[in-house]
Every structure is written in structure tokens, then in C-alpha cells.
Amino acid sequence: MAKKKREKQRTDFRKKHQGRVRQGDMTRAFRMGDPNDIADLVNQERVSGKGDLTRKRTVMSQTLEKSDVPSHDSPNANSPNADSPNANSLNANSLNANSLNANSLNANSPNADSLNAGRVISVHGLKSKVLGDDGEFYECAVRQVLKSLNIEQRNVIVAGDRVRFRADSAVDGMIESIEPRSGVISRTSKGRQHVIAANVDYLLIITSAAQPGIKPALIDRFLLTAEHCGVEPVIVINKVDLVDPVPLQPIIGVLASLGYRVLLTSAETGVNIEYLKELMSGKQTALAGQSGVGKSSLLNAMEPGLGLAVSQVSLDNEKGRHTTTATTLIPLSSGGSVFDTPGIRQFQLWDIASNEVAGLMPDLRPYVSGCRYPDCLHLNEDGCTVKNAVADSRIDARRYDSYCHLIEELMIEEESRR
Numbered sequence: 358m359a360k361k362k363r364e365k366q367r368t369d370f371r372k373k374h375q376g377r378v379r380q381g382d383m384t385r386a387f388r389m390g391d392p393n394d395i396a397d398l399v400n401q402e403r404v405s406g407k408g409d410l411t412r413k414r415t416v417m418s419q420t421l422e423k424s425d426v427p428s429h430d431s432p433n434a435n436s437p438n439a440d441s442p443n444a445n446s447l448n449a450n451s452l453n454a455n456s457l458n459a460n461s462l463n464a465n466s467p468n469a470d471s472l473n474a475g476r477v478i479s480v481h482g483l484k485s486k487v488l489g490d491d492g493e494f495y496e497c498a499v500r501q502v503l504k505s506l507n508i509e510q511r512n513v514i515v516a517g518d519r520v521r522f523r524a525d526s527a528v529d530g531m532i533e534s535i536e537p538r539s540g541v542i543s544r545t546s547k548g549r550q551h552v553i554a555a556n557v558d559y560l561l562i563i564t565s566a567a568q569p570g571i572k573p574a575l576i577d578r579f580l581l582t583a584e585h586c587g588v589e590p591v592i593v594i595n596k597v598d599l600v601d602p603v604p605l606q607p608i609i610g611v612l613a614s615l616g617y618r619v620l621l622t623s624a625e626t627g628v629n630i631e632y633l634k635e636l637m638s639g640k641q642t643a644l645a646g647q648s649g650v651g652k653s654s655l656l657n658a659m660e661p662g663l664g665l666a667v668s669q670v671s672l673d674n675e676k677g678r679h680t681t682t683a684t685t686l687i688p689l690s691s692g693g694s695v696f697d698t699p700g701i702r703q704f705q706l707w708d709i710a711s712n713e714v715a716g717l718m719p720d721l722r723p724y725v726s727g728c729r730y731p732d733c734l735h736l737n738e739d740g741c742t743v744k745n746a747v748a749d750s751r752i753d754a755r756r757y758d759s760y761c762h763l764i765e766e767l768m769i770e771e772e773s774r775r
């Protein structure tokens with residue numbers, strides 16, 4: 358096929374962009390409050406020392422086949438993203454199908470429409486196991502531009518990510534883009550954010566009514582992490598077959614009154630297993646809870662075939678000991694999936710500062726802004742509105758007790774880092 362010829366041409370900007378004095382117009386647009394003008398200014402205006410001489414743009418005189426565009430010439434001025442992507446806009450959270458699609462990054466790559474969609478099951482170095490929406494597994498390499506981002510800021514691709522990939526064969530592929538994430542569980546270490554699981558719909562906070570007995574302070578701690586990560590928590594009290602549930606009511610009542618979903622279950626007798634299964638269907642769920650509360654038993658009760666899948670996952674991990682991310686997503690037959698993340702199970706209060714805690718607790722939050730001390734930790738300060746609310750039972754005393762313990766722990770940690 359004969360290649361189409363193309364030419365670069367210098368042309369004027371559209372009339373309204375000519376001769377504009379940046380500062381004055383910008384200020385006026387803001388004053389006038391015309392949103393179109395403001396958007397224009399933000400998108401088009403550049404600070405330049407050359408004045409009107411540079412107020413021209415380069416356009417292509419002909420529309421080209423993608424395969425005709427040499428890759429070193431992209432992005433070109435015809436592209437709507439001529440100025441993007443830039444290094445700043447390409448962080449892990451802002452990676453999205455629009456800014457990182459095949460067209461904007463590399464004109465040689467196939468059209469986004471011809472790509473497969475899927476989700477990342479596990480990451481082994483630069484290879485990712487992807488479960489395609491077609492139900493097939495693909496071992497995927499990572500596209501060059503994403504790879505360089507991977508070095509700059511680790512875990513550009515993590516378990517749970519929705520990706521677009523090109524299938525090179527029935528089992529191999531190339532990840533071309535990552536969809537925007539929501540519900541990210543991450544922790545910062547040495548100033549870098551490590552994403553542990555992406556697109557987490559639920560954090561199942563699993564505790565048991567007996568053996569070991571319920572630990573409300575631990576529930577509060579997991580709730581804090583869920584709030585911090587923007588993931589919806591679901592509190593599961595397992596092993597209800599072992600106890601009389603009546604004494605659990607006060608704890609359940611307080612948590613439920615805060616808007617949290619609380620579920621009593623038994624992996625042994627099947628109580629609420631169907632409900633749990635339904636809840637998790639089509640969702641990506643992470644599990645948290647101390648050892649022995651019945652996390653594996655609940656999953657096996659929900660999905661009897663999973664016993665096998667779980668042991669396969671641990672074999673996988675054995676093979677990939679030196680992988681960058683240990684998290685694995687276990688697909689469920691309901692269409693949902695569960696994150697198998699040793700790190701989440703032993704939750705710590707990652708990245709939460711002592712002065713953030715009250716704002717992350719829905720029962721304390723309403724009183725925080727009313728407190729007369731702007732930097733109040735609501736511990737010993739006289740006349741503190743939070744303490745007053747505890748005194749007249751508007752805040753549950755046990756929850757406040759949890760709060761105090763968490764703050765003390767965080768303050769010790771913060772002190773040790775100084």
C-alpha cells in the first residue's frame with residue numbers, strides 16, 4: 358500500500374486565541390466567572406517569552422493511517438493530547454484509559470477497540486497474569502512506556518487492576534493500558550506508595566464470636582483502615598454456632614448505628630453464607646482478620662471447590678517467591694473475586710496520622726469541627742466537644758476507648774520516627 362504523504366504546516370490559532378494578553382484575560386475570566394473561558398485558559402494558555410510570534414500551531418495537512426506515523430514523531434499536534442501525557446499526569450492513580458490509550462502513547466499500536474479487557478490476577482516481576490473477560494488466562498508482558506513508569510513508581514500494575522491488553526496468542530499478551538482505580542489499599546514505605554490491591558469493593562473485616570473471642574478494638578482498627586482507603590467495610594462475626602448471640606447485640610448495635618454492615622455467620626452451619634456469597638458476587642473483596650477466625654473456612658463454605666484453588670494459589674506464590682507483589686486475586690464462580698493478601702491480614706495503621714483518626718471515625722467526626730482547640734487530639738483537653746459527647750453518651754464509651762488506644766499507639770510511633 359502506498360504511504361500517504363503528510364506535511365507539517367504552521368497555522369494561526371483560532372481567532373479568539375490570538376493576541377491575548379494572558380494575565381489580564383485570565384484574571385478577568387475568573388472575575389467574570391465564565392467557565393468556558395476559564396477552561397480555555399487552563400487548556401490553551403502557555404507562559405511564553407516570545408509573545409505573539411509563537412502564537413501558531415503545527416497541524417498535519419492530511420489524516421494518516423496509524424501505521425504510517427513514525428513512532429518517534431508522536432505525540433503529534435493533531436492529537437487531542439498533544440501536550441499530554443507528561444510525567445506528572447501519569448501517576449498510578451491517574452492512569453486511565455483516555456490518557457494512556459494506544460493512540461495517545463504510540464501511534465504504532467493497535468486501536469483501543471481491538472484490545473481485550475481483563476483483570477490482573479497476580480504480578481510476577483514484569484509479567485502479569487491476567488484473567489480476560491473472555492474467561493481465559495493470559496501471561497502478559499507490560500508495554501514499554503508502562504514499564505518505565507513501573508521503575509519510577511513501583512507497582513504500576515497490581516492485582517485487581519482492570520487492564521486493556523492485546524492477545525498475542527491464546528495464552529500470551531501485552532498490557533496496553535490500565536483503567537482508573539478505585540478503592541486502593543496501599544502503604545507508604547520510604548516515601549513511596551506501594552499499592553497492594555486495586556479496585557477493592559469491600560473489605561471484609563472478619564472476627565469470630567468465640568475461639569478466639571470477638572475483639573471490638575481490632576474491628577475499630579480495621580474500620581479505620583477501610584475509611585482511610587475509601588473501601589466499604591463489611592463486618593463479619595463468624596462462628597456464631599458456638600455462642601448465644603444476645604450478648605453480642607450491644608457491639609453490633611453501635612457498629613450498625615454508624616452505618617456499617619454487620620453480618621453474623623457460621624462456616625460450620627452455613628448461617629448467612631448465601632448472603633455473603635451474593636454480596637460478593639461481581640465484587641472484588643479483600644479479607645482482614647486475625648488468625649483462626651475462619652477466613653479460609655468462610656471462603657470454602659461459600660465456594661466448596663475453592664479448597665483446591667486456594668492450595669493452587671499458595672503453590673503459585675511458592676514459585677514466585679521473589680515477585681514484587683505477593684497479592685493474588687482468587688476468582689470466584691459467582692464472578693466476584695477475593696484478594697489473597699498476607700499483608701492485609703496483619704493490618705497495621707498504615708499512613709494514618711494521629712490527628713487524622715477522629716475524622717475517620719463517623720461517630721467522632723461530627724464533633725471534631727466543633728472542638729475549640731484546632732489541634733485537639735480529644736484526649737485530655739478541658740472542654741473538648743468530643744470528650745463532652747462521650748460524657749453524655751452521644752459517643753459510645755467503648756469506641757472512644759478504642760480511639761484513645763489508637764492515638765496513644767500512633768503517638769508513640771510518631772515519636773519514635775522523630
Ligand SMILES: Nc1nc2c(ncn2[C@@H]2O[C@H](COP(=O)(O)OP(=O)(O)OP(=O)(O)O)[C@@H](O)[C@H]2O)c(=O)[nH]1
Binds near residue numbers: 599647
Ligand atoms: N465452630 C466453628 N468453627 C469454625 C467456623 N469457621 C471456622 N472454624 C474453625 O476455626 C478454625 C480456623 O479456621 P480457618 O478458616 O483456618 O481460619 P483463618 O482465619 O483462615 O486462619 P488463618 O489462615 O490462620 O488466618 C478451624 O478449625 C475451623 O474449622 C465456624 O463458623 N464455626
Ligand SMILES: [Zn+2]
Binds near residue numbers: 729730736
Ligand atoms: Zn477535642
